[in-house]
Amino acid sequence: MSAHLTTVAGVPVDTRHWIGGERVASAATFTDTSPIDGAPLAEISRGTPAEAAAAVAAARAAFPGWAATPPAERARLLRAVADGVDRRLEDLSLVETTDNGALLRSHRRGVMPRVAHNFRFFADRLEELEHEDFTTRDHTNHVTWDPAGPCVLITPWNAPLMLATWKVAPALAAGNTVVLKPAEWSPLTASLLADIAAEAGLPPGVLNVLQGYGSEVGDALTSHPDVRRISFTGSVPTARHIAASAAPHLTPLSLELGGKSPLLVFADADLDLAADLAVEQYDNAGQVCLAATRILVEESVAEEFTRRFVDRASRLRQGDPRDEATDIGPNIHPRQLDKIDGFVRRALADGARAVIGGHRGEGQYYAPTLLTDVRQDSEIVQEEVFGPVLTLQTFTGEDEAVRLANDTRFGLAATLVTGDPSRAARVSARLVAGTVWVNCFFVRDLRAPFGGSRDSGVGREGGNWSFDFYCDVKNTVTAPKGWNDHG
Ligand code: NAP
Numbered sequence: 001m002s003a004h005l006t007t008v009a010g011v012p013v014d015t016r017h018w019i020g021g022e023r024v025a026s027a028a029t030f031t032d033t034s035p036i037d038g039a040p041l042a043e044i045s046r047g048t049p050a051e052a053a054a055a056v057a058a059a060r061a062a063f064p065g066w067a068a069t070p071p072a073e074r075a076r077l078l079r080a081v082a083d084g085v086d087r088r089l090e091d092l093s094l095v096e097t098t099d100n101g102a103l104l105r106s107h108r109r110g111v112m113p114r115v116a117h118n119f120r121f122f123a124d125r126l127e128e129l130e131h132e133d134f135t136t137r138d139h140t141n142h143v144t145w146d147p148a149g150p151c152v153l154i155t156p157w158n159a160p161l162m163l164a165t166w167k168v169a170p171a172l173a174a175g176n177t178v179v180l181k182p183a184e185w186s187p188l189t190a191s192l193l194a195d196i197a198a199e200a201g202l203p204p205g206v207l208n209v210l211q212g213y214g215s216e217v218g219d220a221l222t223s224h225p226d227v228r229r230i231s232f233t234g235s236v237p238t239a240r241h242i243a244a245s246a247a248p249h250l251t252p253l254s255l256e257l258g259g260k261s262p263l264l265v266f267a268d269a270d271l272d273l274a275a276d277l278a279v280e281q282y283d284n285a286g287q288v289c290l291a292a293t294r295i296l297v298e299e300s301v302a303e304e305f306t307r308r309f310v311d312r313a314s315r316l317r318q319g320d321p322r323d324e325a326t327d328i329g330p331n332i333h334p335r336q337l338d339k340i341d342g343f344v345r346r347a348l349a350d351g352a353r354a355v356i357g358g359h360r361g362e363g364q365y366y367a368p369t370l371l372t373d374v375r376q377d378s379e380i381v382q383e384e385v386f387g388p389v390l391t392l393q394t395f396t397g398e399d400e401a402v403r404l405a406n407d408t409r410f411g412l413a414a415t416l417v418t419g420d421p422s423r424a425a426r427v428s429a430r431l432v433a434g435t436v437w438v439n440c441f442f443v444r445d446l447r448a449p450f451g452g453s454r455d456s457g458v459g460r461e462g463g464n465w466s467f468d469f470y471c472d473v474k475n476t477v478t479a480p481k482g483w484n485d486h487g
């Protein structure tokens with residue numbers, strides 16, 4: 001076996017970059033570990049700025065050919081990638097779980113099928129993309145979505161392949177070429193995606209995968225003059241850095257960032273539903289951007305809601321994410337665990353009370369935590385923890401509910417539970433959020449716009465919003481025959 005192939009959960013994974021249809025090794029490597037037991041998994045190529053430039057050059061070289069490929073053929077190739085994902089669903093699930101610690105059962109039944117769906121959805125959408133022509137003083141207006149050029153896509157570790165393909169699929173469908181840089185804590189499935197894309201027949205250079213630390217290769221990608229779009233999912237500080245780096249070339253950005261989303265429970269709510277939705281916020285060990293981590297409950301039902309919540313939370317099984325019975329797996333990295341614990345300790349020192357949890361578990365696990373007696377302006381209410389840590393506050397009446405819900409610098413999502421449809425309409429209209437869920441959570445259709453308000457992001461992707469971002473939208477105005485004839 002090549003020195004660059006490593007076996008993870010029985011699956012061979014290439015540890016090199018994928019640039020211009022070839023595997024390229026860096027001189028240096030970094031060690032990727034598993035959150036399950038901290039064991040080293042692979043020595044991954046540690047990209048350099050020169051390799052980043054080579055990846056952009058490969059994307060640029062492949063762009064004219066891919067942009068000129070008829071939409072039906074691009075769609076066919078994207079569907080072939082989807083078929084490849086389906087065929088390797090078990091491999092992808094096992095490798096992702098080993099690499100980032102998220103539940104195997106979720107990868108098998110939810111996440112990886114969704115990865116395939118990302119490709120099929122945008123293939124279908126591409127073929128349907130049209131705008132009815134209209135006339136202006138007898139001139140026709142014809143709108144087209146032209147490919148924009150090489151795109152840099154930078155993604156986080158909490159749902160690695162899912163979030164990567166949510167960008168890769170529309171970018172490729174649009175006729176662009178791509179450099180994907182996955183997160184260093186979970187780099188493996190991006191490499192498998194390169195294998196799948198090559199096998200599906202995607203031409204060399206159309207999809208490139210660059211491994212390496214964002215701090216080392218990021219600027220070389222985001223400040224590159226040949227890059228026409230940057231789509232980033234990750235934290236607010238990194239987004240600020242990327243925006244500054246992209247500014248000299250005014251490279252258009254799509255930013256999907258953090259959140260501190262509220263879950264509003266009104267006294268007229270189905271409290272069992274509310275408790276179910278609240279406990280769901282521990283999914284992926286709380287490492288979900290959309291998680292509704294601030295539970296806001298109407299005073300009169302707070303005690304009963306808390307009782308039902310604690311009852312459910314106490315039945316959650318924390319353990320090995322490969323075990324189908326596990327509900328909560330490990331957190332991604334010892335550094336993330338320290339960060340989570342720091343937030344909780346400072347909150348407790350500040351007067352918060354742990355209803356459940358409030359401490360580390362064994363190994364790389366954190367006990368599911370609910371903190372109450374928290375002040376609205378405190379760090380634990382205002383900052384994203386990105387771990388299994390929720391806060392609980394009470395309110396009286398809609399005005400206070402809305403005030404507390406909107407009072408952070410984020411605006412990614414909001415969930416409200418109420419039995420009164422007119423209240424649902426009133427309150428959702430007043431919430432600042434890219435997505436509002438009423439009596440449900442995490443229902444994400446690819447046709448819907450997705451993104452955040454305020455510090456939670458810039459722009460929207462999903463459906464035709466993705467094509468609006470990844471394309472140079474053009475209007476061609478044509479005069480009728482003879483319109484300009486003189487004499
Ligand atoms: P992060 O630290 O910002 O990293 C995200 C990506 O950016 C990684 O690939 C990272 O590379 C890269 N990066 C780091 N420094 C860079 C630089 N100077 N230039 C270019 N790229 C750079 O975020 P994270 O901790 O991985 O992810 C968690 C955050 O993502 C949370 O805030 C969460 O809410 C957010 N998130 C948002 C959404 C959404 O859709 N709104 C979805 C999921 C997650 P390396 O890690 O390899 O160095």
Ligand code: MG
Pocket residue numbers: 032033034035098099100184185186187
């Ligand atoms: Mg890992």
